[in-house]
Amino acid sequence: MASSFRPRISQAKDFFPIVRGHLVAAASLHSLSTGLSLDLLPIVEDGLAGYEVLPNRPTETYLTIGWDARGTPVVRESTYLEGPPSGLRVVAVDGEPAPGDPGAMRHRLRQRDSEFPDWPTAAEALWSELTRAFPQEPRHAIELHDLRLEELDEALGVAYRHLAECDPQIDFCGVPDEAQYGFALTDASGGRGQLAARHPGTWSLWFQSGTVNVREEWPMLPGSNDAARVWVSASTAALSEPSGAFAPALAAASSRSARRDHGGDRRHGDRRSGDRRHEARPYDDRRQGERRREDRRHTRPDITPRS
Numbered sequence: 001m002a003s004s005f006r007p008r009i010s011q012a013k014d015f016f017p018i019v020r021g022h023l024v025a026a027a028s029l030h031s032l033s034t035g036l037s038l039d040l041l042p043i044v045e046d047g048l049a050g051y052e053v054l055p056n057r058p059t060e061t062y063l064t065i066g067w068d069a070r071g072t073p074v075v076r077e078s079t080y081l082e083g084p085p086s087g088l089r090v091v092a093v094d095g096e097p098a099p100g101d102p103g104a105m106r107h108r109l110r111q112r113d114s115e116f117p118d119w120p121t122a123a124e125a126l127w128s129e130l131t132r133a134f135p136q137e138p139r140h141a142i143e144l145h146d147l148r149l150e151e152l153d154e155a156l157g158v159a160y161r162h163l164a165e166c167d168p169q170i171d172f173c174g175v176p177d178e179a180q181y182g183f184a185l186t187d188a189s190g191g192r193g194q195l196a197a198r199h200p201g202t203w204s205l206w207f208q209s210g211t212v213n214v215r216e217e218w219p220m221l222p223g224s225n226d227a228a229r230v231w232v233s234a235s236t237a238a239l240s241e242p243s244g245a246f247a248p249a250l251a252a253a254s255s256r257s258a259r260r261d262h263g264g265d266r267r268h269g270d271r272r273s274g275d276r277r278h279e280a281r282p283y284d285d286r287r288q289g290e291r292r293r294e295d296r297r298h299t300r301p302d303i304t305p306r307s
Contacts, residue, residue, distance in 0.1 A: 005069045006169035006186070007049045013156035014305040015067055016042065016149070018119060019050060023065070024144060026123035027232065033136035037233035040149060043174030048074055048113070052174050053126070056230070059133060065126045071305065072115050073122035077129065079110045141235040145228035151221050152179065155203045159195050162214050163207055166191060201225050 007015070020040070032038075040051040043064060050066015064076040116122035160167070168187040172178065182196030191209025198204045201220040207213075 005047045005049065006044055006171055007067075008167045009156055009160045009163060009170050009185070010167050011305070012042075012049070012170055012172075013153065013160050015049070016051075016156070017153050018305050019065060019067075019123075020146070020149060022119040022123040023051075023126065024146075026120065026127050027142045027144070029124075030127045030131060030142065031139040032142055032232070032234035033134050034138055034140060034234055036134055036136075037230040038130070039176070039229070040231045041174045041176065042152065042172035042178070044170075044172045045174060046111075048076055049172070050074075053130070054176070055130075055134065057134065061133060063126055063129055063133075065122055073117075073119050075114050075116065075122055075125050075129070077112045077114075079112075081108045081110065139234075143233050143235050145231060145233070147221070147224050147227040148229075149231065151224040151227070154221055155179075155195060155197075158203070158216075158218055159205050162205060162216055163193075163212065166207075166209060166212050168193065168207060170195070 035056075037056045039054045039056075041054055043050065043052045043066070045052075045064070047068055048064060048066045049068075050064055052062060052064045054062070060081070061077055061079045064074075064078070066074060066076075068074055114125065116125065156170075163185075166187050166189075168185040168191055171184045171186075175181070179195075179197035180199075182194040185191070185193035185195060185207055187209060189209050189211075191207060191212060193205070193207030193214070196204050197220070198217070201224070203218050203220060205214060205216045
């Protein structure tokens with residue numbers, strides 16, 4: 001099943017810097033409204049691994065950019081519908097609360113996945129969707145704060161070097177500061193482990209299986225504990241061009257990425273892990289004016305990252 005997809009450590013350490021690098025490159029053609037900031041949360045959800053974009057403003061639609069089991073670039077739109085469900089519902093039987101309906105929340109979540117032929121196209125599509133979602137003016141250039149995510153890239157690389165023999169799968173729940181709680185590691189042979197950020201400034205890795213027993217610790221990158229808590233934000237300087245124009249980003253991706261080997265609420269709203277179960281939605285409801293592309297889906301022999 002696609003929903004059981006979990007990336008291996010080797011895939012996560014390769015894909016995350018690639019995805020983020022293309023997002024940074026595409027950001028040079030876009031801008032943000034005053035006071036807007038965006039964070040990237042690593043996530044594995046319903047057959048997709050990648051980054052969920054978390055804005056600091058209320059919104060009904062959240063975007064995720066990542067890859068599926070075939071390595072295909074995907075942008076997912078998850079819309080949480082407001083208002084009570086349609087139709088009558090039984091709330092009590094003989095004075096007792098009625099059993100909860102597992103599908104009661106599913107109908108309030110609408111998801112749409114769009115596949116793309118390459119990462120530059122997917123990254124551009126995500127920024128375009130963000131511009132439509134937050135069109136407020138005035139607009140500002142984009143400031144990048146990448147060190148905290150580079151720290152995770154580095155940790156995944158170190159963990160892989162210790163576990164290259166078994167290369168276990170890793171799970172990301174899409175929760176802020178999840179590294180402090182730990183990322184679960186598993187493999188098909190029953191192996192279990194965890195990669196976690198321990199204070200002060202230390203990563204901890206353990207993994208046990210029938211053939212592997214690893215316990216390691218190492219220091220974080222200098223300054224990563226004091227890194228900004230958001231990934232990008234609007235610059236304090238307004239754009240010199242008219243409000244409808246685009247402006248270059250103020251920063252580029254770190255060269256470190258290029259050199260590298262290649263349960264609860266997730267936000268201050270009502271989105272919970274139980275909302276995740278849903279049925280796939282057809283593509284015929286795509287909004288008017290959205291770019292149409294020929295279906296290029298096909299099965300690949302592996303999911304080697306494509307830059």
